[in-house]
Amino acid sequence: MTSESTKCYVYLDGKAIGTVKDGKAFAEEVRRNRRLGVISAEINVAYLKKLSEVHINADRGRARKAYIIVEDGKSKLTPEILEKIKTKEIDFNYLLRKGIIEYLDAEEEENILVALSADKITPKTTHLEIEPASMFGLTFTANVFPETNSAGRLPLASNHMKQSQGLYAVNFNKRYDARAYLLFYPQVPIITSVGYRTLKLQRHPAGQNFVIALSTYYGYNMSDALVLNKAAVDRGLGRSAFFKTYADEERRYPGGQQDYFKTPAATTEGYLGEHAYAKLGEDGIIEPEMNIKESEVLIGKVSPPRFLEEQTSFGVGEEKSRDNSVTLRTGEEGVIDSVMVSETTGATKIVKIRVRSIKIPELGDKFASRHNQKGVVALVADPKDMPFTKEGIIPDIVLNPHSLPSRMTFGHLLDMLGGKSGSVAGKHFDGTAFSMNGHDRIDQYSRLLEEHGYDKFGDEYLYDGRSGKRYSARIYTGVAYFNKLTHMVSTKLQVRSRGPVQILTHQPTEGKPRKGGLRFGEMERDALVGYGASLLLKERMLDQSDKAPIWICRECGDIGYYDHIKNLPVCPTDSGNNLELIEISYAFKLFLDEIKSLHILPRINLKSEA
């Protein structure tokens, strides 16, 4: 045992390859050679003191991070070298080659001591952080003040960022995206960060700086609800356009037949009626800037019939055709933004139509700040009823203060304070993670606010819009960057009391485009069974679903039908007329038909209910 403990095993990519006497010195040796460029810079080595093992890793899939090397308490990235980088004399790869910066993997990081900044270097320090914010990824650093928020909120905030509406592309007028959202007046946030600027998000921003008051508002902003100022909305706050592209082509079929773009003749199979085609032009395609409502035709198209007709003795008669027009989906409306007619490589004519609809913030639209504070508009309040400051400023959003403490998103408060001081001083600020001490940051914002005659912590006396009286408490107000998210009621709202049913089962359809109902599923059924609400259950499963009156033969138990000529119900099995009309679910009738097709005859024996 004693002889083994002095030995230090060396593993290459997890495989033991030998032993060395002094593992620490060996690891240092490998490192020195790597910095000199003798061995590849992609190799990482770690000495594990507890196990007395050296792990050398050269395989793929290791996440690595760059550090500035510190030797003898001095950073190797000297001001002279920095100057050379600025003049573009040398580049980043030069630093790697010369052993000034090196990449370390997770295992080797266990062996190092990193200083966050050059002034914190001690004799024991081995590395220097290039930028403290780099401990977050690019997406997290795109947010401001991530270090002040609860860690679990950061990925969620990033998620909101990608759902936000903005200036997604500058050539949006030339694009035919299947669906696209475009914010009307996108603004660059007052506070940005390194990640934000690196991604050049200020060139296509996706949000606006909202004036926010942290207050309740007559119960209208409970549980993450938002109160929006109608005056602001009328002036374009959160206004956006929703583009949707409808496309179709003239398909060719075997046998020389093909589709044609044209207004279908009234004799066409499946003709939708004169009104539906009213907005089509001569070519059967709708004209730009035409207002359009649901189930109106965008592209008139006739297709050959699905099945080949029999040849008449007089040769080819008039060809029958089938209406195959593209209509606007149910529940949508808008204006035709642009029409594009082109050809595919196969020389078939294609048409793309972009429909534009303007989405003004309304009840149910979703907004979020950059700190995972999302909410749904619950009231678009009349400005005369809203609180105002002594200068007459009415907040754009009244945000409920209860949404902050439990979620620990302190960055939201900082965002508001910084936004306020930036907007009064006409300045942009940097909110990169770890870029400034929190105390200094608040001091910086407070000083500017005080210089411009505001309370240094952003509190303000507000006056009740209804009574004109001043609220006794001061209310925290500020300016924060908000995103309008792509989830909007107008694209989701749907109701049904009666409507279409499926052909096969006679049960209601599913989904918004088919005007469907909401599924009353297995678990919902179990809940009613458990509660014992038997008649409510029957109503859901039968009366509001697929109730079907069916004639059952009292003699043989088979399903019969009603003969409307003789005015008698008939049983086809025993040709009798002794039948009973009962109500069962159509799905069950279908099931009986299906097992009949398996040569199994089900019989229903009727018994009179007392």
Place this chain on the structure above:
Amino acid sequence: MATERKNDGIDVVPGEAVGVIAAQSIGEPGTQMVLRTFHSAGISSVITTKGLPRIIEIVDARKKPKAPTMEIALEKDIEKKYEKVRSVWRAIEEVKARQLISSFDEDLKNSTLVLHLDRDKLNFYETNGRLIASRLAKQEGVHVELVGPETIKVKFKGKTVEATRRAFINVLGATVIGVKGIMKANIQQEGESFYIATFGSNMEEVMAIEGVDKWNLYSNDIFEVMRVYGIEAARNLIARELATIIDEEGFTVSYRHLALVADAMTYDGTIRSVGRHGVAGRKESVFARAAYEETVKHIVNASVFGERDFLKGVAENILIGKQIGLGTGNVKLAMNKDDLKKVKGVRKKEEAKEKE
């Protein structure tokens, strides 16, 4: 009223959907349980299956549990005396012949096997060569001879070399001390008295050991408990095991739901799993079975045997669209409305109405 008296002292109202409520009451916390099992390493106590995997094991009625364990209570007069408890423990933990030898010589030509016992190990287990030889002699077809104090010679008259070899392997793996199947046993203390916790279960043999309190023997092997103590004990064990696991996970589920599950699994005298092969697969109604799993099988069988569905259950009535017989559907009008006309006063009233 009669019905009122009938319902007196009844906790559950007639027509209550106890099964559905039990299923929901167990199922809801079940969704929050993690499938992952945590192993509490260290402490000398034995490893057991816990959490959701164990619940699934019980409900599926697996024949052999993954981690069978026992808790062996001891007779009142010895349970506080450590030395006596230790001697019981010696008789319980299984030691195989292989564990006591330092080496063995196998002579397949002459069909002999010589075991050289390790003296230290013999002393540790407080045994000797003669005792071991007598235990080994119980093996089938072998002739055991004690050659020296620590040497045992085993002879086997096998027809083939393979048979001999197999017999020798059996000899090496034979239980020489303790009870077969008890892989590990620990003495545990509770207050002043001791009890023995084991990994591995063998109730039949353990209860025969002197000093073991056979009225307070606990095993988590449900099938073994059924074999040894009967179906009622197995039913109680199912409910109790479920209750302990759910309690350990920090959820609160009323015992009556777990008891109902245990009852449903055992009411016919055998242990049936919850699911296709057990409780659900043995429903009377064709539709109820077909609606669950293996639809075609049940329909075809029903047609072959000319089965009849009386439409009594819940699933069938939902399927055809009738009111279910539970809850508000449990009650029916007892009086025939045609009988009402026989009553004089009512008849006159109705006639008067018709005249109007």
